[in-house]
Every structure is written in structure tokens, then in C-alpha cells.
Amino acid sequence: MNVQDKLAIITGSAQGLGKAFAVELLKAGAYVCLSDVNSEIGEKSMNELGERFGKEKVFFIKCDVLNKDDIVSLYEDCEKIFGKTVDIFCNNAGINHTPGWKLCMDIDIMAVMECTEYVLDKMDMSKGGKGGLIVNTASLAGIGPGVSREAASYFVAKHGVVALTRTLGTDNYLRETGVKVQCICPAFAQTAIIQNIDQYSAFSAVVKKFGVMTPEYVADAFIKLVTRCKTGDAIVVLNDVPPFIYQDYSREWTMVLAAGAKLFNSAFGVEIFTPRLQMVFLLAIFLAVHLLLYIIF
Ligand SMILES: NC(=O)c1ccc[n+]([C@@H]2O[C@H](COP(=O)([O-])OP(=O)(O)OC[C@H]3O[C@@H](n4cnc5c(N)ncnc54)[C@H](O)[C@@H]3O)[C@@H](O)[C@H]2O)c1
Structure with a gap:
């Protein structure tokens, strides 16, 4: 997709990967609506990116993806503020497993389903929408085997995100609805989500093997996915390796x-x-x- 002048919403984008994805979209000429449950950091990021790319190009709306009303307001307010319809929706908000398996599943897969169901109805051409693109932030954890009991919920949730992407990301579904669905599967990147990683030896082993990427490095693969890849694609991002599509055989x-x-x-x-x-x-x-x-x- 050529993202010039397109409007994108990114959940959980106050910081980390979501913010880096926003930078790449803005660099490519898109309008970006940042959103996050953390409005303090979110507004700071909005001001920072507004200075860099123009205040009319970026806005922040608080949204807790666990709350359906928040999701609806995010989408509707975003369209009102920018005066155009949403073209790209990124399900990016996420947490690790440390707050407990249920919350992890609620945010990392249930909320992704909730947002996706809502966004599909809005974008679906057969329901009066104009089509669009949904990009899910999955993880390498959504493809590889789980590494520990503690992190099981994270692996289950991210496998769900990859499965959701592949289920909806078919040529038939794209023809029917005009909606493309893709996902990005990064290994470890230096963001707040991995702050307490040292507590978990199994994770530490994975970090040692693949190294830790910068959010900017992951975002470079993100923009390649959005602008050059097809529906259903799951792009894997590993340190020091060109990004590759992990085809489901x-x-x-x-x-x-x-x-x-x-x-x-x-x-x-x-x-x-x-x-x-x-x-x-x-x-x-x-x-x-x-x-x-x-x-x-
Ligand atoms: N950093 C990594 O190593 C890594 C690797 C693979 C995948 N991911 C995925 O990338 C995505 C972004 O994570 P990150 O690495 O940038 O971490 P991060 O902690 O920097 O960013 C996640 C953001 O999500 C927000 N968030 C949490 N709960 C929310 C909620 N209920 N509603 C709205 N926002 C909420 C947080 O406030 C935070 O700003 C996540 O889905 C994560 O699972 C991260």
C-alpha cells in the first residue's frame, strides 16, 4: 500500500515499537493517530512527532483496548479530528505475561480480536466501507515453541494473533471486503515490555541467541511489510537478518x-x-x- 496521505491508528503507540511504526508511517507521508492507555507518555510523543512532522499530521487519543467504548471512540474521534476515514489500523498494544496469564490473554489476543471485529465492520467494502489494512503486532513467540510455563499465555496469545492474520489474510477475503490483514513477528526489541526479562532464564537464553533489536530496526521491517507485502503475510524480524515472510505450509x-x-x-x-x-x-x-x-x- 502506498501510505502517502493515508490515515493510520496505532494502539499502544505512546512508546516502543508502536511509536517507531508511527515514525516510519509519518516519514512515508501518512497521518498517524497515536493511542495508548498511558496518556502522559502518549501526549509527549504526540508533541515530539508533531514538532518533527507537522502538528496536523499526528494526534494522540487515549484508548484502553480492554474497553470497547474506548475502541469505538478512538476510531470515530480519529476520523472526526483528521477529517478522513481510517485506512490502516495497527493492533499493537501489548503486555508480557508478568501481570498474570489472564490479563496477558485479555490484552494480547482478546482485545486484538475485539478491535479487529470492529475495524473489519467499518472497513468492509461489502458493508459500505472503503477497504483498508489491519497490521497486527504478533511476535516470534507467535511462531516458535513456548519457552516456559510462566510465559505460556504470551505464546498462546501471539500464536492466536498469527492465526487470526492468516485466517483473514486470504485473497478471497481481500476480494470480498477490500481489507488486507498482515502481521509482524519480531524477536526481542529494546522496549519497556522486556524490562523485567532478566528474571526469566528461558527468555534470557533467547535474548542471548538473537540479540536485542532497536525499535527503529523493527520499524524498518514494518514499513516494508505495509508498503510491499501481500495480505496474510507474517514477516519475521531477527537481529542482523533481512526480514522474511514466514509462509504457512x-x-x-x-x-x-x-x-x-x-x-x-x-x-x-x-x-x-x-x-x-x-x-x-x-x-x-x-x-x-x-x-x-x-x-x-
Ligand atoms: N519488545 C519486544 O521484544 C517485542 C517483541 C515481539 C513483539 N512485541 C510486541 O510489540 C507490541 C508493542 O510492545 P513494545 O515492545 O513496544 O512494548 P512497550 O511496553 O514499549 O509498548 C506497549 C504499549 O502498549 C500499551 N498498553 C498496554 N496495555 C494497554 C491497553 N490495555 N490499552 C492500550 N495500550 C496498552 C503500553 O502502555 C505501552 O505503551 C506488543 O504487542 C508486544 O507484544 C514486542
Whole structure:
């Protein structure tokens, strides 16, 4: 999407990744409505970005994503203030698991669903909207395996965000509604959310492996996602690695495993097609292809 003159709302953007995403959108010529439950930092950021990009380009509206009325007011007030319809909505507000699994799930997935349901109804062309783009801030935690019981809710929530993006991010849905849905999956970035990370050795190990990125580094991948990638794309952002799209091959992989399970059952009476047998199956396919190529050429 060309974001020039487009209007974007970013939840949880008083600071951290959301604020860095706002900077990239503003640099590309968009109008940005910052929003956050923390209005003190949010208003500071609005003033700072207003000085840099022009006061008419950026505004702050307080919004607690746990509160449906706040979400509705955010959207409606934003359109009134800027005098145009919203084109881009970023579900970015988030917390880590330390305040407890329920709050983590409420903010990191339930509120994302709530905002998405509301925004889809507003943007959906088949309901009188003009289409648009929803960008979800997921995480590498939404793709990889969980690292500890304490953080289980964060991993579950972020997997949900990736699943939501892929469910809605289909070409058919885009044709029907005019709404693109994407997500960004960063590893660790230096923001307030990881302040208390040292308490958790499992997380520390992940930090050691991938390093910690700056919010600006993640935001560079964010703007590439928004301006150059297609609906359903989940972009992974790792330190010192060019961003890449993490394609979901689970459907194709399921078909391969189903074929293997059937074959091993009919040929050897295997009842459960375990990972070890799957490796044998893949090796057999590899050798068969190799042999075929040898015979042909
Ligand atoms: N920093 C990382 O390492 C990292 C990695 C992957 C994904 N993420 C995700 O990035 C997003 C942004 O986090 P961040 O790293 O910038 O952290 P951050 O703490 O700097 O920013 C999160 C913002 O969300 C706001 N927020 C919290 N609860 C809210 C609520 N109920 N309503 C509205 N706003 C609320 C906070 O006030 C804060 O300003 C989160 O979804 C997070 O899960 C972060």
C-alpha cells in the first residue's frame, strides 16, 4: 500500500515499537493517530512527532483496548479530528505475561480480536466501507515453541494473533471486503515490555541467541511489510537478518503426512505415523527421486 496521505491508528503507540511504526508511517507521508492507555507518555510523543512532522499530521487519543467504548471512540474521534476515514489500523498494544496469564490473554489476543471485529465492520467494502489494512503486532513467540510455563499465555496469545492474520489474510477475503490483514513477528526489541526479562532464564537464553533489536530496526521491517507485502503475510524480524515472510505450509505438510501415514499403514500395518517414521518416509522419497533422476539422465 502506498501510505502517502493515508490515515493510520496505532494502539499502544505512546512508546516502543508502536511509536517507531508511527515514525516510519509519518516519514512515508501518512497521518498517524497515536493511542495508548498511558496518556502522559502518549501526549509527549504526540508533541515530539508533531514538532518533527507537522502538528496536523499526528494526534494522540487515549484508548484502553480492554474497553470497547474506548475502541469505538478512538476510531470515530480519529476520523472526526483528521477529517478522513481510517485506512490502516495497527493492533499493537501489548503486555508480557508478568501481570498474570489472564490479563496477558485479555490484552494480547482478546482485545486484538475485539478491535479487529470492529475495524473489519467499518472497513468492509461489502458493508459500505472503503477497504483498508489491519497490521497486527504478533511476535516470534507467535511462531516458535513456548519457552516456559510462566510465559505460556504470551505464546498462546501471539500464536492466536498469527492465526487470526492468516485466517483473514486470504485473497478471497481481500476480494470480498477490500481489507488486507498482515502481521509482524519480531524477536526481542529494546522496549519497556522486556524490562523485567532478566528474571526469566528461558527468555534470557533467547535474548542471548538473537540479540536485542532497536525499535527503529523493527520499524524498518514494518514499513516494508505495509508498503510491499501481500495480505496474510507474517514477516519475521531477527537481529542482523533481512526480514522474511514466514509462509504457512501446514496444509501441504498435512497432505504429505497423510500420504505417508496411509502408505505405512497399508504396507507395514503402522498404526501411528511417528516423527521417526516420517523421517524414514521423507528419506525414501528423496532416494526414489534421486534414483528416478539417475535413470532419466
Ligand atoms: N519488545 C519486544 O521484544 C517485542 C517483541 C515481539 C513483539 N512485541 C510486541 O510489540 C507490541 C508493542 O510492545 P513494545 O515492545 O513496544 O512494548 P512497550 O511496553 O514499549 O509498548 C506497549 C504499549 O502498549 C500499551 N498498553 C498496554 N496495555 C494497554 C491497553 N490495555 N490499552 C492500550 N495500550 C496498552 C503500553 O502502555 C505501552 O505503551 C506488543 O504487542 C508486544 O507484544 C514486542
